[in-house]
Amino acid sequence: MRARLVGVAVHLPESRLDNAELVRRVSSASDGFVPPADLVRRLAGVTTRHLMPDDWQASDLAVAAAGKLLAETGTAVGEVDLLMFASASQDLCEPATGHIVAAKLGASCPVFDVKNACNSVLNAIELADALIAAGRYRRILIACGEAPSRAIRWRVADLAQYLSAFAGYTMSDAGAALLLAPGPAGPADPGVLACAFTADSTAWQVGTLPGGGSAFPRDPERTYFELDGAGLRKAFEALGPELPLETLRRLGLRWEDFAVVAAHQVSLDYLEVFRSGLGIPQDRLVVTLPDHGNVASASLPLQLVRAREESRCGPGDLVALVGLAGGVSLGIVVLRL
Template identity: 60%
Template sequence: MRARIAGVAAYLPEHTLTSAGVEARVRAAGGGYRPHPTIVERMTGIASRHVMRDDQQASDLAAEAARRVLAERGTGPERLDLLIFGSASQDMVEPATAHIVAAKLGATCPVFDVKNACNSFLNGLQMADALIRTGQHERVLVCTGEAPSRAIRWKVRDRAQFVDAFAGYTLSDGGAAMLVEAAPDGGIFYRDFAAVSAAWQVGTLPGGGSMHPRDPEFTYFSGDGRRLKDAFVDNGPEIFCTALEKTGLTWDDFAIIGVHQVTMPYLEVLRSILDIPAERLVVTLPEHGNVASASLPLQLDTAIRSGRCGPGDRVALIGLAGGVSLGVIFAEL
């Protein structure tokens, strides 16, 4: 059996915040630092990002997307064999956010969380693929709800702290869901993952764990964007080039190529290194920001709804995440 992507849907909160609005909010917070006007958009290529309502949680974003994909496929939550919540965000430390999503949907199937920064959804898809191919499940819902707006530092004391918090200013809230079903052919036909775990400290959200269980100072994103980019560039190309070699394919054999999008300059660096045709990319970053693990399913949903890919087409999903983590999945829709 193969694991086939039967449907995908994204949910983006209605409220948006422009990059100019980000800079204005930092200035208004009164921390003492005043960022240069236009610096956020100039450095990232992001014009706006989505911000969820105060009464919404990560589980709500996932549930909204899940309802959409289930309705479009004519599948009720009672028909799910498994629900996987793959996200860098969570409603709380315990229980698994997958339980909260399932309760909101009315699903009674087994559930669990997968957590691996911005590759969380891709790893959730990896798990769904493995469990379907080994005959343990036939219909799996993989979903994510990313709520990074709750962990952005607005009160900034100086330039050094602004640089450390800068990754947070690229981030956007959003949800996505993918229905994966057993099929005799098509579906996911290649997958590979790698990690450079020695670089785990270059991007963190330290609060809530055993290191910093309660200190509010550690509840903000902290990172070194340049070191993170260098780790990807130094270690990323091999896994993706090997995927092409092992399958005997070229990028031209794919209708679309989804790449996790952090900033526009870095997307262009990676595209150039991997020699990906620009017309194969689905660029969502300028309008929607870095939606963390929801980035790849958002790109696939966007491509399907705009007619850029459909049944029988090959698609590639390229994941990059803090940790550092890399992944690639090839599938036939």
Template identity: 55%
Template structure:
């Protein structure tokens, strides 16, 4: 589904929170070996397959809501806003503190917000879909200023005791994952108009999303729902890597081409293209198939791991901090997620 948005909302603030504790890939392999009698990961395998050198790990006392609240507090401070200035909080994450209530309430309580809240969940595309919902609500006139926050805590779902290679392979996604939080403040943009250079004013200019939901079972974290309410085995990531690759091939890149065509853009028009990164090799494969020039990518997974829905805001924050993009530039946010789904946002900063 393609949605042309014409700058109804703009990004007024963006911040990321990465927990200070680090776990390098060699330590991951050692931990599996220490806790798995009779099984040992071939030395260097995880690093060779993923390209990941390190990932962040939240403290035992932290929850997903803490990661989101930390990032959101930074956004409020950056924008010089007080809690009454926020009209709506959307917690958009694959992770959650608990099934009930919505984690957005925990985030709001930690920030001291009195606004309405809601949760948006779609695996690693949760944050991108959160932006979509926020933009639509702002465009409708329902809210003026929406805080979209995510807190990803996948370290709580890693299987460290591995009996055999088959179990290791199905649990592999957990060894790539990283904890973190991010928050974006969206506010109503000026009425769409061109500036003196003929460019659109800052805002979310276009979005496009698609899904092939018949592939939902190839990657799961099943615990906590009605299917597996109390099964300890369902508390770990489980994925068939080959079937997931086939699922994304089935999904194709058509929605990206359509979104670019509708906006009359090419990849070379963007200062940076942030692509969800599950591993370094797959980032390169996806970019090649989608036609994204390598010099537009923002490598992040090597040093930060797979941050799920935090991946895109992290890359944009890195690009801003390094001077690769800034006010007036076009950026693209391209999300891939289990389920499976693919989405894209075109943003002028």
């Protein structure tokens, strides 16, 4: 047996924030500082992002996506026997946000959270595959709610502080959901064909959101993203291309065999560096960053949904999900739809 992907759905809040409005908001909240008008687009390639309603939480984004997925797949919430909330965001430090999602959905199954920055959903897929293969569960719902807009620094003292908080200006709110169930494990059968991960945890300090944990439990100045962009890129480059390339060799596959290669997107510049370094054909990518921003761990499900809507992939096709996350970690999941 292997886990097969029954369905995937996303929820994107209707409210949008373009770069001009971003500059206006930062300028009006700050004492004389005005951000360079085109800096976010030039450095990251982002032109607009989604903002969830003020009275929503990360769990609401996850519930919106999960409700859409259950309806699309004809799955009753009572048929789900494990719910994983997989996200960099969370409603509270305690309890697990999975409980809040389950309560809002009306689910009564076991729950837990999976948290590994922008690779949270990718790690949850690996866990779901292992648990289904072991016969522990039959229908696993992975629900994701990313709410980075709550960690945007609007009041900025100067350019140095703006650049330190720059990651927040590229990010976007979104919900995502995936449903996995058992299926046969023949060579042509749909399902998860491979999962592989690596990490360099010595680089954990290059990108952080420090507040709310034991290190900075009550410091409001630590509730914003802090990023060393050059250090993050250097850490990712140090991981190298070997993990995904070895995964493909083990499966006897080439990038050209895939209908779609979904890769996490932090900036358009680094996406091209990453694509070129791995030898991924340009036409296999699904570029969502300019119009939707960096939606953290919802990025790969979003790209998969967009590819499906554009008829770029369908039943029987191979897709690869390649994740990059602060910490730092790199992962790949290979699926046959």
